Amino acid sequence: METVWFALVAFMLGMYLVLDGFDLGAGAIHLFAARTAPERRQILRAIGPVWDGNEVWLIASGGTLFFTFPRLYAASFSGFYLPLMIVLWLLIVRGLAVELRAHVENPVWTSFWDGLFCVGSGALALVFGVALANVVRGVPLDSQGYFFEPLWTNLDPRSATPGIIDWYTLLIGVLALLALTVHGANWVSLKTEEGIQARSRRIASIGWIPLVLITLASLVATIYVRPKILDNYRAHIWTWIVPMVVVLSLSAMAIFHAKGKDLQAFLASTGYIAGMLVGAAIGVYPYLLSATTNPAYSLTVDNSHTGDYSMRVGLIWWVIGIILALGYFIFLYRFFWGKVEVAASGEH
Numbered sequence: 027m028e029t030v031w032f033a034l035v036a037f038m039l040g041m042y043l044v045l046d047g048f049d050l051g052a053g054a055i056h057l058f059a060a061r062t063a064p065e066r067r068q069i070l071r072a073i074g075p076v077w078d079g080n081e082v083w084l085i086a087s088g089g090t091l092f093f094t095f096p097r098l099y100a101a102s103f104s105g106f107y108l109p110l111m112i113v114l115w116l117l118i119v120r121g122l123a124v125e126l127r128a129h130v131e132n133p134v135w136t137s138f139w140d141g142l143f144c145v146g147s148g149a150l151a152l153v154f155g156v157a158l159a160n161v162v163r164g165v166p167l168d169s170q171g172y173f174f175e176p177l178w179t180n181l182d183p184r185s186a187t188p189g190i191i192d193w194y195t196l197l198i199g200v201l202a203l204l205a206l207t208v209h210g211a212n213w214v215s216l217k218t219e220e221g222i223q224a225r226s227r228r229i230a231s232i233g234w235i236p237l238v239l240i241t242l243a244s245l246v247a248t249i250y251v252r253p254k255i256l257d258n259y260r261a262h263i264w265t266w267i268v269p270m271v272v273v274l275s276l277s278a279m280a281i282f283h284a285k286g287k288d289l290q291a292f293l294a295s296t297g298y299i300a301g302m303l304v305g306a307a308i309g310v311y312p313y314l315l316s317a318t319t320n321p322a323y324s325l326t327v328d329n330s331h332t333g334d335y336s337m338r339v340g341l342i343w344w345v346i347g348i349i350l351a352l353g354y355f356i357f358l359y360r361f362f363w364g365k366v367e368v369a370a371s372g373e374h
Contacts, residue, residue: 027338028331031094032314034344036307038090042083043154043206043303044296045355049073049080051210053120053147054203056140059214059225063133066140068366070124072217075362077124079355081117086351093340097171097330098314105165105173109157109190116153119146148203155202159195162306163188163251164316167323183251188318194251201240205302208233208279209295216288217366223288230291231283238276241302248309252316255309265308272301 052073060066092099103110123143127136160175163183167173178189185192211230215223248255259265275297282291310316314330317323331337 027334027341028094028327029312030341031090031331031337032307032311032327035087035090035094036303038083038087040300040303042080042087044209044299045083046077046080047151047206047299048210048213048292049077050147050151051206051208052214053143053210054151054207055211055214055226055229056144056147059211059222059229061221061225063136065222066136067128068218068222069214070127071366072214074124076358078121079358082351086347090344094332094337095314095325095327095330096332098325101167101171101173101315101325105175106157106160106190108177109153109160112153113150113157116146116150119143120150148207151203151206152199155199156191156195158202158306159198160190161315162198162248162255162310163192163194164318164324166319167315167317167325168319169323171323171325173317186318194247197240197247198244201237201244204233204237204240205295205299208237209292209299212279212288212292212295216292217364219365227283227286227288230279230295234276234279234283241272241276252309258308258311268301268305268308272298272305275301 052069056066056069060069088099119142123139123146127139127143130136165173165175166186166188176187176189178191179185179187180189181192182188183192183194208230211226211233215226215230218226259269275294278294279291279298282288282294312327313324314327315325317325
């Protein structure tokens with residue numbers, strides 16, 4: 027049952043990064059794809075009906091983690107206190123930027139919030155990548171299952187006292203920023219027309235090249251930092267389907283960018299993000315948080331889960347809740363499907 031919950035938590039985090047990922051990417055290209063005030067409002071209208079709903083997946087993932095793996099929740103939310111506060115403030119900044127920019131009709135006011143929206147979105151994508159890299163690399167857990175990491179130490183990921191930021195976590199952070207930027211550009215080009223669509227397509231096409239290079243670099247770096255990351259792939263031949271999905275998704279993106287097929291390009295970037303996350307989950311399983319101090323201190327699905335009865339009953343309610351959530355999201359995306367028009371003056 028604990029393996030089932032591991033997969034479900036990974037699924038919810040994947041849904042968050044795929045769905046909220048495109049509006050983070052749309053925010054990151056906000057000042058580059060849009061050149062006029064109406065075009066900037068158009069990008070906001072492309073994500074406006076769904077951006078706050080997408081963040082529900084993040085909250086639900088945290089709640090599910092608390093219920094199913096309380097030891098992991100306690101360790102990570104204390105050890106990653108500073109990064110979590112940074113995430114919280116960046117989420118607040120993005121929300122304020124979206125809601126407040128249209129309250130005063132002044133170019134300085136709107137430019138200020140547009141700049142915060144762009145910077146906040148890009149920084150949030152970077153921080154998420156750094157956080158994921160810390161989970162893959164491991165943290166200095168003690169015998170009680172807790173840890174503390176400074177923001178950075180000597181930037182060496184294999185140091186005895188690693189920091190939150192090192193060259194490996196920065197590399198994965200840049201990868202996350204690039205992936206979500208391309209993903210967001212695909213979404214904006216899907217939802218818009220004319221100049222803003224052309225510029226978004228160009229951003230997605232140009233971003234694809236470094237995305238491929240850094241994806242390859244991240245694979246080599248991950249094997250260096252965590253040599254046993256491929257053990258599950260060696261033990262189970264079917265897991266190699268996941269890297270194949272990543273390669274095919276990257277190839278499909280390039281083809282669809284060249285043909286101007288925006289929906290297919292967006293689905294390809296969705297497949298890439300999902301494939302990378304599933305690949306990471308397979309690589310770290312059964313570890314939830316690896317200890318760089320002593321492997322015996324690591325938190326796994328076996329030593330961190332809640333009671334069996336709670337997991338069985340919780341699964342029933344999770345299924346009910348996820349059916350309702352998926353139904354809501356299907357309705358929302360169908361209702362707001364199609365191209366967005368330039369907003370009238372003063373609208374979001």
